[in-house]
Amino acid sequence: SINAARLLGRIRTLGSIGRDGEDRLVRLAASDTEKLGRDQFVAWLEGAGLAVAVDRMGNIFGIWRPEGLDDAAPLMLGSHIDTVIDAGIYDGCYGVLAGLEVIETLKAEGFRPSRPVVVAAFTNEEGVRYAPDMMGSLVYAGGLDVDAALASVGTDGTVLGDELARIGYAGDYEPGFLRPQAYLELHIEQGPALERESISIGAVENLQGISWQRVTIDGDANHAGTTPMSMRRDAGHAAARVVTFLRERAVAANTPTVATVGCMRFEPNAINVIPSRATFTVDLRDPDEGRLTQEEAALAAFLDVLAMEERFSVSVERLARFEPVTFDRGIVEHIEAAAGERGLSCKRMTSGAGHDAQMIARIAPAAMIFVPSAGGISHNPKEYTADDDLVAGANILLDVVRRLAAE
Amino acid sequence: SINAARLLGRIRTLGSIGRDGEDRLVRLAASDTEKLGRDQFVAWLEGAGLAVAVDRMGNIFGIWRPEGLDDAAPLMLGSHIDTVIDAGIYDGCYGVLAGLEVIETLKAEGFRPSRPVVVAAFTNEEGVRYAPDMMGSLVYAGGLDVDAALASVGTDGTVLGDELARIGYAGDYEPGFLRPQAYLELHIEQGPALERESISIGAVENLQGISWQRVTIDGDANHAGTTPMSMRRDAGHAAARVVTFLRERAVAANTPTVATVGCMRFEPNAINVIPSRATFTVDLRDPDEGRLTQEEAALAAFLDVLAMEERFSVSVERLARFEPVTFDRGIVEHIEAAAGERGLSCKRMTSGAGHDAQMIARIAPAAMIFVPSAGGISHNPKEYTADDDLVAGANILLDVVRRLAAE
Ligand SMILES: NC(=O)NCCC(=O)O
Ligand SMILES: NC(=O)NCCC(=O)O
DSSP: OOOHHHHHHHHHHHHTSSBOTTSOBBOOTTSHHHHHHHHHHHHHHHHTTOEEEEBTTOOEEEEEOOTTOTTSOOEEEEEOOOOOBTOOSOTTHHHHHHHHHHHHHHHHTTOOOSSOEEEEEOTTOSOSSSSSSSHHHHHHTTSSOHHHHHTOBOTTSOBHHHHHHHTTOOOSBOTTSSOOSEEEEEEEOOSSHHHHTTOSEEEEEEEOEEEEEEEEEEOOOEETTTSOGGGOOOHHHHHHHHHHHHHHHHHHHTSSOEEEOOOEEEESOOTTEEOSEEEEEEEEEESSHHHHHHHHHHHHHHHHHHHHHHTOEEEEEEEEEEOOEEOOHHHHHHHHHHHHHTTOOEEEEEESSOOHHHHHTTTSOEEEEEEOOGGGOOSSTTOOOOHHHHHHHHHHHHHHHHHHHHO | OOOHHHHHHHHHHHHTSSBOTTSOBOOOTTSHHHHHHHHHHHHHHHHTTOEEEEBTTOOEEEEEOOTTOTTSOOEEEEEEOOOOTTOOSOTTHHHHHHHHHHHHHHHHTTOOOSSOEEEEEETTOSOSSSSSSSHHHHHHTTSSOHHHHHTOBOTTSOBHHHHHHHTTOOOSBOTTSSOOSEEEEEEEOOSSHHHHTTOSEEEEEEEOEEEEEEEEEEOOOEETTTSOGGGOOOHHHHHHHHHHHHHHHHHHHTSSOEEEOOOEEEESOOTTEEOSEEEEEEEEEESSHHHHHHHHHHHHHHHHHHHHHHTOEEEEEEEEEEOOEEOOHHHHHHHHHHHHHTTOOEEEEEESSOOHHHHHTTTSOEEEEEEOOGGGOOSSTTOOOOHHHHHHHHHHHHHHHHHHHHO
16 A cells, blocks of 8 residues: 555645745646746655656656666556645645655555556646646647647736746657556546545546637726616626526536636726626536537527627637547446455546546546545635545555556 | 817827827826826926915815915816726816816916916826725815825725825825815716717706725635536626626616626636635716615615525625715806807706716815717727817806806
């Protein structure tokens, strides 16, 4: 079994790196605070005797390649260490640090793998600063050109490539330089399903589709006191109608569809000026591709009606679009078997969040292991998973690596 | 009559001062750009041979006090030169520059007034950076303690008193040091009424009540992909419901009530995080005090329901509250008579916007003159009033000053 104290200690240490003045964890991709997290991770990789490689996307790899395995495709474990704004400490970090922990455990016990084992931390998984999310693994899997990705402009106007160079993580390796034989990702569930059924381990067999769009509505600025209600073209009100439309539609449908407006901006954003412009993001998800497409069409139709009714000009920019992904059945069965051997309850499930595994699944058999999230809370400092669950998940990762690296 | 070329030239000159990188006019109260506007105005006052006085609120006065009138209460003309974000060039500046123009015209023709004539530019009329609006004239009229006003914290975190000192406009005079015998304000209408009826001059007999509040709604941040619709406490959605509630209620009522949400902020404002907090402003106005109170109560009741239904925590901060004001009937009749003498169409009307006259009416008989706004557009760079209308309004101001200064 893994060294529980070492893993839990590292999770806490990494969780203390990148706090802002209000003690919020904000380690946005390629930022100064994320650099501190990267430096700590690299120090641990080096301390464990792994070779460290950084590719042009800033993806970091810790490589355990025992002698004689020079040509074998590696088994890859991974996740990310960037966070959202005011994040919890588990999302991403848990999987990365458990990957390192598994390698250290296997090394220490003299395990002789049939192939190299690599732990990866992918750049900009959260997608909060640069869109799309899972950008580092998407590029790694060949789904997006590396130069196009590096040219991405962030919510703060920065360019990803410049930021990676600035923090010293613009590496030389071409993304994809190690083609994994299989990919495994351990993660907190971030949703309520496992806790609700008191199950310890999720064997993630698929992952829902993700659609991200940025909508801009242009109306007319005018005076809040002198402009009769009938003469307004209030872009802020139009945006509010979209927010309530999306929510009410998703609630009424009684399907797994989820719809979220996370970012909102009014211009000129002055108390006595009717907003001339509203800009907001729409995050739509569904495990069913047909239904996801249908929800996107419903939004587009609503925006058309809005534009017509009140003569708004509406523009839509696509920030991310990923179809649902089905994971490798063989790996999912290994996870179930490993859980069974350890006497842990386990169920097959769908991931609501996007993950790097979803991208790497394009180039290698992949699957994920989930552990429960208390109250289903994530992307929130209250994110919490009990130590026993964290350790149990890492041991399942260890066991599955043993199984795959023995094949 | 006034010197039309000089007045129109100055309006354009002042309108060119305080442009940002995108050529937007942004001369927020006590900002660096507003300092430039103030400096230009003071230079014109000095060029016209007026005594310049600045009070502790940064209100600027150009004083024409012919010999022998040392003890007489002055006739005061005024408005403001601060602007909203991305403003037009007329709002406020027109009244200030026309006041100066009237004094210069009377001086040049050897008119001998019965009392001093003063032109005032009041600080922070717009209320965009610091609340409430009409702050300088409110303090001047004794409606708000000067030290409390100077301690106001702006939308950008600055303190008004510090900013006035920084730009060199923290004067020594106590606000109220000149108690006007009467106050007159010339302004663009900023609404559609005069243009719609092809009327040149508005004799403003009253001004509607203004209620400004800042609402903060707290829910729970959570993951946009993993959190079922039924488990969300989405503060952004709650804010959107308030926006649509206010709008639909005001439209349905078919009364003069207007309701505007001009500022909106989501936190953490990340694409895949359900907003934990939404903060927004509510601007409610009505010429009828009873109805305004009723609209405020309806909002409060809606917020209560919202808080209960979805267990939000809701807090409300009052930023401004002004009852409707009735102007001086005698001055309104002078305006009508002056318009009649010049053969200009004129109608009595209500002001939809707040104005410094509304505050000074607490300490002196006051009224306002309006001229048409093309398309009823204001607080927008497209704000426009035809030169002929601007000149006609300034001549009515001249005539009414002549009448009041002869009394
Ligand atoms: N795991 C996780 O929160 N990923 C962020 C991408 C997303 O699902 O929005
Ligand atoms: N005239 C004018 O636009 N004043 C600003 C105060 C208000 O919001 O009415």
